[in-house]
Structures are given as structure tokens and as C-alpha cells.
Amino acid sequence: MTVPWLSVAVAVPLLGAALAALLPARLTAAPRLIALGCAAVSALAVAATWVRFDGGQGMQLVEEVEWIPALDVAWRLGVDGMSLAMAALTVVLFAVTIAYGVGPRPMTRAAAALLLLLEAACLAFFLAQDFILFYVAFDLTLVAMYFLIALWGEANRRYAALKFFLYTLIGSLPVLLGIIALYLTSEPNTFDMTVLAADPAVRGAGTGATLIWLAFFVGFAIKTPIVPFHTWLPAAHVEAPTAGSVLLAGVLLKLGTYGLVRVNLQMLPDAFARYALPVALLGLVSVVFGALVALAQRDLKRLVAYTSINHMGYVVIGVAAAAAAGGASRAGELAVDGAVFQMVAHGVVTAALFFLAGFIASRAGTRDLDELSGLMRPMPVYGTLAALAFFASLGLPGLAQFPGELQIFLGAFAVWPAVAALAVLGLVVSAALFLRALQRAFLGEPAERWARLPDLHARELVALVPLMVLTVALGVYPPLVLDLIDSTAWLAGAGP
């Protein structure tokens, strides 16, 4: 009997969420155990999938159960290299986040239920091969994240949570319209994403195709976010609890770029090819603008939030370059492989950065880089890991973000040399902002009140160290994940 590992990966956290929510309140330790257990099962299921995955086959291990046969809606899960890489990122980040926890301790029933619901939704999104499931998962992530921010965020959490919810909900409506349009144009009508990707129903870049493409693009651009649709992000990050920021930046932003690749690139290749340059320019604006605004920040969390915009800008440029060059060309493949690798790397590194920002805020009561000083001395472990994460985030070779960024640059340069060359300048601004942060808050003499800050404790190390190990591993030997990503058939249905 073959175990439907993908369904297990999604269903177990979902059932765990229900179980945690229905527990009697007196079992105070149970929610945390349930959350950890379900996250572990999910991680094992994804690991088992990785073992069974055959790098030569494109979309595979599809699990399908009829749901609404009349509309050809089904519970369809499947993996290709990109799906599996994103699912792996998801289970890792949820495991460390659940280990760290959110809200009051011990973990409440609500916290466990919401984290597990969010994990199930994210996994369902990355594994879905059915557009209805895809859309339901996309919106469920909003609900779960809304409550994570609104319940356990900081002072201004209501505002930020609502802003996040409304902005991205507005973004998800055109996605729904796009899905319906794709359904209606496919022949026979289907929500099966594998079919729609293998043989795109909408060809050319006429008005209809453009509108459908635009509907998806707007939704995913808000989620990613691409400048100028990004303003929900800093607010959400600053107000979110540490675990919320970690998951928001580490996993939820990738929903946007994953959608760009899965839908806009694979199902609407001609329309994307036509609008690739404007998209790349928006990506370039994200890169430069994100880095510059980050340079001006004093709040460490806000700074990291803007670097996320910068880094997701590289991903957007990579995807756009692949759309222009064709995912089957050498440049296109380099660019889109690099973009997906960057999604994974950014997930790991930025999760680490948000943990680091949370750790210092919980000790010092502030994340203001101008107030903090000399942290390296009272907290050498914290300082060293922070420096490592900073250097990873500024794209130092040997750490996680370099391979993806370089591949994006190499691929994009072949298509638009000027865009790639200007994007490289983003590297210098990133270097400047992280080095300035190091100099202001970490090096030099600590102020009196910081001189006795305790260094990281076990629970924090459990959350952070796996991410740092991955940061080094991905940077030193990128084929670990790059081979997996490379096995994706980017344009299965590419025309002649």
C-alpha cells in the first residue's frame, strides 16, 4: 500500500488544528505537544515525498479524490521540484516556529490551532493541483495569519492585521476571477492545474489573455509584495508577533512568487512574455527602493521587512527574465531556477533575521538600532549568529542567498543587461544597511543598560540554529536544493 504522503502532510496539521481547538482547557501542555507532533508528521511526510521523488519527471506523485465531479473539482495534490522545495521550506519553518511558540506560554489552544491551520493551508497551496483547492488555501492563509497578528501582535496590531487582511483579500479577488476565466476558457472545462500548465488554454497575448494574466498578477504582486503594492508589509511585520513575522516573511510571501511562476508563467506564458519587461522593471524598483528604504530604518524589524521587499524583487526579476527568454532557454532556466532557489534561501535567512529581531526585542524592550549598542559583548552567541545572518542576507558567497541571486543576475543579464546591472547595485546598498546595523547596535561599547543582557537560551537556539545550519549548507553546496528545483519542467506546454 502506498501512503498518500501529500494528503498526510496537509491533513494531519488540519486535523491537529481541529483537535487542538476542541481540547478541554485543563490540558495545558497538550496544545504544544499536538502542534509539535503534527508539524513533525508533516515534515516526515514531505521528507518521504522527497525520497520517492524522481528528479526526471516533472509533476508526479499526484493524489486525486473526486470532490465536485460536475465541475471537475477534485482534491488533487502533486509535486514537482518547485512544489517540493517550497513544501520543504514550509515544514522546516513551521517546525522551528512551533518549537519557539507564539503568544502566552505554554502554548494556548488557539495558538496551536492557528499555527497548524496556517501550516495546512500553506502546504495545501504549494501542493495543490486543483485551482479551487489552491484558492481556498490561498484565502485560508489570510484568515490564520490575521488572527496570529490580531491576537498576539504588538500595540497597533488591530490596525496592521486588518490592513494585511483587507489588502491581500482585495488581491485574492482578481485571482478568483482569473481562476474562473481559466476554467471557462479551458476545453473541456477543468480546474486541474496540471492540465492547464501542460497545455495552456489561453494562448497569445490578446485582450482576454492580458486581462486574465493581469488579474493573477495583481493578486500575486500584492502578496509578494512588489512595489508599489507593499505598504501592508512593514505594518504587518512591525506589529506581528515574532512567530508571525517569521512565517509571514518565510512562507507567506512565497505564495505570491509561487503563484507568479505556477500560474502567470506556466499557464499564461505568451501574455507574460509580452509584459515581462514592465514586470522586471517593477522588480527592479522593488530591489532598489526596498534597499534604500531599509537603509533609512532604525527599527530592526522594519529594516528586515524592507530587505524582504528588496530580495523578493530579485525573485520577480528572475521570473520575468524566464518569461521573456522562455523557461526552456539557458538564460531562462538559470533565472527561474535562481528565483525559486532565492525563495527558499530568503525564507530561511529572513526567518532567522526575524527571530533575531524578536529575541532582542524580548530582552531589551526595543529594536531601535540607535538605542541598542555593543550587543556583541553581553551576547556573543547572539551577535555572532546575527552577523552570520546579516552577511547571508547581503548575499555573501558561501551563504544561502548568493547562488540564487547570482543565477538571477546571470539569467536576467542575458535578457536585459541594464536591468541586471542596476539590480547588482542593490547588493551594495544591502551591504551598507546591514553593516551600518552591525556597527550601530552590535559593535563598540555597550551602554550601561545593555551590559547585562542574557545571551540566547535553549528555546531560542532550537529555533535559530537549524536555520543557520541551512543557511551555510545552502550556500556552500547549493545542489542540495538546486537539483530539485532544476528538475521542474518550467514550460511543459511551451509552444513550438
Add this chain to the structure above:
Amino acid sequence: MAAWLWLTVALPAAAAALVALAPRAAVRPLAAAGAALAALPAVVLLVGAAGGERAVTNVRWLDDGALAVGLRLDGLSAAMAATVALAGLAVVVYATGYFAQEPRARSALAGLLAFLAAMQGLVLADGLLTLLVFWEAVGALSARLIAFNRDDAAAPGGAVRAFLTTRAADVGLYLAVLALFAASGSLAFEQERPEGALGALVGLGLVLAAMGKSAQAPLQTWLTGAMAGPTPVSALLHSATMVAAGVYLLVRSDALLAGWPLEIAGWVGGLTAVAGAAIALAQDDLKRVLAGSTSSQLGLMFVGAAVGGPAVAVFHLIAHAAGKACLFLAAGLFQHERGTTALDGLAGAGREDRSTMAAFVVGAASIAAVPPLAAFWSKESILVAAEGHAAWLALALVASAGSAAYLLRPALVLWGRGPRADGTRAAPIAGVRPGEPAASARRSSGRPAMLAGAGALAALSLVLGATGGPLADLLGAPAPEASLLTALLSLAMLALGIGAVLVGPRVPQALCTAAAQQLYTNDALRRLVQRPVLVLAAVADTGDRRGLDAAVDGAARGGLAFARVMDAGDRRGLETAVDGAARGGLALARASDVVERRGVDALVDGLARATGRGGARLRRLQTGRMYEYLRDTMLGATAVGFILVLTALT
């Protein structure tokens, strides 16, 4: 040989890891042993390369076959690896003494060993991708080591400036890599520069990156800031090896840089040689003098690479590595005795410590090109090669005179009887607290190792002059020439430099201030780059908060206001309408009731009455008159026909 290649990189890395984890007592012996062991494979490579062995080893890295990382053995890489390993060994041994009293010796020694691993990767790199990886790695390690000294308020700033300046210049390396890959699909060193704009990007990019790493004007100021690092770090990274990576890049990519890019490098080098010498003359801190000198000497190597090719440039690189590292190590010994490297504080230090002074003099004499020491011969080969290029030759000669002067000046101070340092003007130094009675306590533990390191490099400075020929053989280049004319010119410049210091001519104050201020390049970089970028960042931030975000919030508020209006409309309009409708309905019902009672009932009753009355009247129709019946039939038929026509029309 492939295994030896990987070992050359892996052994120092492993040693660094061991040192980082070792118990405190084992740290220093382990570091020295690690550096010694790590030098072994480099020596094997050198011997192999001298015997004609060549090797390349690659591992798949990114998802394109041309983007593998790999190491290579050839004459150039073997010569560089041996230089790095031996300089590294001398400096690490020295550092075990220098950091004897330092509580964080582990961190510094592990950092030096990790740097050695990255530097070996850089010089053994097979192709620009691998070079880029290690190039950036040494930059980051350099910043970490500069920031090591916690008692020096200038250290963090120096580290940040060093990293950012070189990183900014590295944009050139990135662009060169992108352009080369786009043009040829390969990042190998041995290829022609592509045509057109891509070729221009490759040439300019590589030269820019080399300028940044090798502290060439106008980017040289980071090197002065880097002097905030511990002295062994300055010796190994910021004089002997890492800063020489720029020269190595020019030499390694000479096929890509042939023609105008090397011409640019030659001019940059010649001008920096003079500018660095002027800056060195104006500094009042020994390490800063040596930093200026390093820029100047690297400039000479740029000239050498431009006119004489690899053998000439690398010859001077090796001679300079030994001599300059020796000078730094001697400076560190004085620093331990006086607690400072400020020239004021070092007066007479050499007379008290003559063995260190001897090492200093040997290093200085070599760098100042006193025959028959090493750098005399290597500089001579540069001058000979530059004979056909009068401007560069002139610049190199001026720099020669400068080098004699800027080294004689501190040597005289060291030998002279100046006031002893009280430590108040001194920049604090790792392992040495200002004002501590340092000498006696330190001599017992750290001094032998320190003297050993400095002595070894002094000895090398004496003999390395003989390596020019073998090195040229190794690199497959013609042996370096000497010519009587340039030798005489060189000696004349030496005399001129010495004479200038002894006579002490009046130099215009403006010139002195300019040289002391790094020829204002620091100010220029701050005004032209740093400040505009920060202002731009602030503007972008404000635009984001007050512009975009406010617009979104405004839109949301607008939406909310609209909703309120709708709500109000709902209450006052729709609701009243509904209420009104309900009231209307009620009224209608009541009205119906009234109508029912008074109307319908009355109507029915009325109808009945009317029917009765109608019947009574209709009785009158039956008149029995034929013409009246006919008239009535005609009227009825017309009415029916009218109705039929109407129906047909609609």
C-alpha cells in the same frame, strides 16, 4: 594533485575550526601547528608545479555546467599559494605571541586561519566564479578581523568602511562576470575579451574590483582605516596577501585585460604609487605609514602587471609580502613595548629593542629598494619593463624616492631619543592596554614567537631577490632583466629620498595637510557617495511612509468614509425608504381595508344595484324596432373589428 589542491584550502579551514573549539590552553600551540601543517600542501603544489605538473579539479555547483567551482594548479597559482602559506605561517606563529595576553586570542587566531583558507581558495580558483566566491569571503573575514579590537572606538568604523568600499568596487567583478558569461557562456580566465560593450564592461569591471581590493587611489582610504585591526591582521591581510589579490586578479586575467584595461590599470597604479607615498610621508602613526606604503607598492605592481606581465608583478608581490609583513611584525613588537603605534610614542623604541630594530631595518631596506635585498630586484624588473613607457617610469621613480623617505622617517624616530609614550595619544591596541607597564611581562611569554615570525620574514627579505629567475621559469615568462640605467636611476632615487629626509626641505603646508587627509579622497567619497545615498534613502523612506502608505491608508479611509456615507444613506435613505415602504404598505392595507369596506363592498353592492337598474334600463332596448337592432349590431361589429385590428398591429 587534485587532493593536494583541496587540502590546501581545507587544512587551514579545519585548523580554524579546531582552534575555535579547542580548550583555552591548546589554542595557541594548535594555531601554530595548524598553520605549519596547512603550509605543507602548498609547498607540495609548488614543488609539483616546478616539476611541470598541472591540474584542474571541479565540482558541480550551480545548475549550469559552466558554473562549477574548482581549483587549479599551474605556475601562478602554485607561486601564490606558497606565498600565502609561508606568510601565513610566519604571521600566525607571531600572532600566538602577540595575542598571548589576549582573552579572545581564540577568535583572532581562528579568524587568521579561516582567512588563510579563503585566501588559498582565491589564488587557486579555477575561473572567475570560484574567484568571486573566495574574493568576497576574504572581504568579510577581513572586516571581522578589523573589528576585533574592542577597545578601539575606530575599529567598527574601520571595518565597515573597509567592507563597504571593497564591496562597492566588487560590483565591477559582478558586472564583469555577468558580461563575460553573457558573451561567451564561460567564466574561464583564458579567453579573449569579448567585443563591444560587453567587453568594455569586463575590462572596466575587473580593473575596478582590483582597484578596490588593492587599495588603489581614489579608493585607498579604507586601508588606512583597516589599521585599526590587530597588527598581525594588518601584516597578513592588509599588506602581504589579501590586498595583493587585486594584483593577482590583473595577472590572472591578463588575457581578458590585454590592451586598454591594463593601460588603465597602469595609470591607476602609477598615480597611486606616488599618491600612496605622499600619504605615507604625512602620517604620524607607524601602521598608517605602512598602509600608505602598501598602496604605493601595490600601485607599482599594477604598473608591473601592465608593462611587464605576470612574472614581474608577482615577483614584486612576493618580495613586498615578505618585506612589508616584516615591517608590520616589527611594528607590533614595538607596539607591545610602548602600547602604541603613534610615531610620537615610539621614539627611541628601536634603540631599546635592537633585535626588533634589526628586523625593521631589513624590511625597510628591502621595501625602499636597497640592493641587494629582495624588493630592489623586483622593483628593478618593473622599472626595466617600464622603460618604454616614460610617464609610468617617471611615476615609479618618484614613488621609489618616496619609499626611501617614508621608511627612513620612522626608522629615525625609532632610533632617536624622543619622549616616551604616556599612552594618552595612543589608539588602544588589541592585547595591549594603553599605559600598562607592558614590556617585561610580555617579553616572557609572547616575545619569542613574535621574534621568530619577524625574523623569518626578515631572512626571506634578504634572500628572495634570487627568486626572480626561478619564478619567471615557473610562470613561463622570460627572466627579469636588469639594466644599468634603471639601476642607477633607482639608486639615485634612493639617495634623493634619504637626502630629502635628512635635509628636511620645507613642504607647502597645503600639500602636507592634503596628504595627511588622504588627498581628500575620504571627504570626496563621503560627500559624493555616502551622503547622497543616505539622503536618497531618507527621501525614499519618507515617500514610502507619507506618500505610498498614506495613499493606501487614505484609500482605505476613503473606502471607509464611503461606507459611512452608504451607511448613513442606508439609515436615512434606504431604511426610511423601507420603513416608508412598510408604512406605505400599512397605509395601503388600511386603505384597502377602507376600500374593502367602503369601496369593494359598496362596489359589489353598487354593482348589484346598478345591474338591477341596468336590467331595468336594458329592458328599454327591446323595442321591437328592426332598425334599432341593426344599428346596435353595426356598433358591436365595429368595436370587435377595432379590437382585432389593434391585436394584429401589436
